[in-house]
Amino acid sequence: MSSRDVIEAAAERSRVSMRDRAQRWRRLFPTLLMGAIAAAVAWLIARELVGTTGAFFAPVAAIITLGLTVGSRLQRAIEVTVGVPLGIALADVLVLKLGSGVPQLILIELLATSIAVFLGGGPLLVSQAAVSAILVVTLQPPTNGLSFTRAGDALIGCGVALLLNFVIAPIDPIGLVRREAVPVLRELAAVLDAIARALETRDRDAAIAALERARAIDASTQRFLEAVTIGRETAAAAPIRRDQRGPLAVYSDAGGQIDLAVRNVRVLARGVLRAIETGDRVPPAVVEAIQDLRRAVVSLAPWMEDARRADQVVDPAVQAARHASAVLEQTTNLSVSVIVGQVRSTAVDLLRTTGMEPAEARARIRGQPVTREGR
Numbered sequence: 001m002s003s004r005d006v007i008e009a010a011a012e013r014s015r016v017s018m019r020d021r022a023q024r025w026r027r028l029f030p031t032l033l034m035g036a037i038a039a040a041v042a043w044l045i046a047r048e049l050v051g052t053t054g055a056f057f058a059p060v061a062a063i064i065t066l067g068l069t070v071g072s073r074l075q076r077a078i079e080v081t082v083g084v085p086l087g088i089a090l091a092d093v094l095v096l097k098l099g100s101g102v103p104q105l106i107l108i109e110l111l112a113t114s115i116a117v118f119l120g121g122g123p124l125l126v127s128q129a130a131v132s133a134i135l136v137v138t139l140q141p142p143t144n145g146l147s148f149t150r151a152g153d154a155l156i157g158c159g160v161a162l163l164l165n166f167v168i169a170p171i172d173p174i175g176l177v178r179r180e181a182v183p184v185l186r187e188l189a190a191v192l193d194a195i196a197r198a199l200e201t202r203d204r205d206a207a208i209a210a211l212e213r214a215r216a217i218d219a220s221t222q223r224f225l226e227a228v229t230i231g232r233e234t235a236a237a238a239p240i241r242r243d244q245r246g247p248l249a250v251y252s253d254a255g256g257q258i259d260l261a262v263r264n265v266r267v268l269a270r271g272v273l274r275a276i277e278t279g280d281r282v283p284p285a286v287v288e289a290i291q292d293l294r295r296a297v298v299s300l301a302p303w304m305e306d307a308r309r310a311d312q313v314v315d316p317a318v319q320a321a322r323h324a325s326a327v328l329e330q331t332t333n334l335s336v337s338v339i340v341g342q343v344r345s346t347a348v349d350l351l352r353t354t355g356m357e358p359a360e361a362r363a364r365i366r367g368q369p370v371t372r373e374g375r
Helices: 003-049 057-066 073-098 102-118 123-138 149-168 173-201 204-237 239-278 284-298 300-305 307-327 334-353 358-366
Strands: none
Touching: 003 057, 003 149, 057 073, 057 123, 057 149, 073 102, 073 123, 073 149, 102 123, 173 204, 173 239, 173 284, 173 300, 204 239, 239 284, 239 300, 239 334, 284 300, 284 307, 284 334, 300 307, 307 334, 307 358, 334 358
């Protein structure tokens, strides 16, 4: 590769990186704006209404509670509310008794984190207890006896953040979940299409590209699953969003199965690549089965918006599994067995996405009578 090619490649990566950064900024902008407002309001309340001098902990607690993600804010608020006062109170007591210095800092830090761990706190609670204690020892040691003013500042910050997040400007849970589900389902369908075409043309490079795309879906899947968690938290805590709890349950139940389908499709892509590399014969019906899976995936988004469309997911998923299983009567080579197994597993995942019980899903792909006991 010439130096010119290297420069052009670097420039292209830079353009892609800038686009990614711009997209990330647009996605995070509402949270960034809310954080700035929460910090200012918390500082103003602590300083002007409560009369705290400095009021350092109020805006800090607000920012930590909101974070750069919109999920788990109730948990973060609880941990900040416990961790900050714990670290402050412990440091206040020990600094008054022992003074400030390196040995005192080590002792106070160790005690604060140890107590936080024994209280069953998560990483945020432990770290906030430690940071608060450090700030007291190094920057703001008590001078006028014990005071819980700074702990009160932390409570103000947490309260302002949660008020903004769940009462004044709560996110739209359904909108968030649908927005994050689209890229997962779109890319999963595209990967299945790419796998089918690579298998049909016996194109090794295309199979490798399909496998790489399958691996790349994980990031989108995790954002989707996080969005489901965020949506459920918001619908439970925000009064004006509680009517969305029912629709969100559909996405919540489907999320885990979609994640499993993504994993199985990745294994399917590896199986197809191996079949191409080893030269094993794979009957054309397998390509049709993979395309049936794609049709089922494409139908998932409409079904999640309208449960009456479940057959649009179920029928092609069942057809995919049966087509693939029939191939085993024509050949028993290892590559085909692996591919058929992954087609069947993915079909079961897609059936279960619609809320179908495992026993019924397995019965359907085997062509057995369906029993609905216990449903």
